[in-house]
């Protein structure tokens with residue numbers, strides 16, 4: 001069972017800064033292997049099904065087989081997935097919830113959904 005973790009971060013706007021929190025999911029070695037096998041197996045089964053589709057199978061079968069390998073390797077390498085960040089906007093002081101990429105790198109530049117202030121998120 002993947003477990004949710006939080007990481008402290010700082011939200012900056014001009015010279016103002018406030019504390020925020022990044023939320024992420026961490027995977028154990030066993031969870032990464034299970035996720036990788038599920039991704040690989042799903043696309044490999046899809047490739048097996050598309051063998052029976054005339055003409056398109058020339059493209060679909062190799063694409064899905066290669067896609068299965070790529071997805072499996074990516075999931076095996078994914079130790080953590082970011083979900084969101086929250087805190088308060090340094091300019092308007094309203095609570096903000098910001099979306100993060102699953103493989104987010106910091107610093108991240110984004111905007112306050114309330115006042116459109118530019119925000120910079122950095123890890124503490």
Ligand SMILES: [Zn+2]
Pocket residue numbers: 089090091092093094112113114115116117
């Ligand atoms: Zn704001």
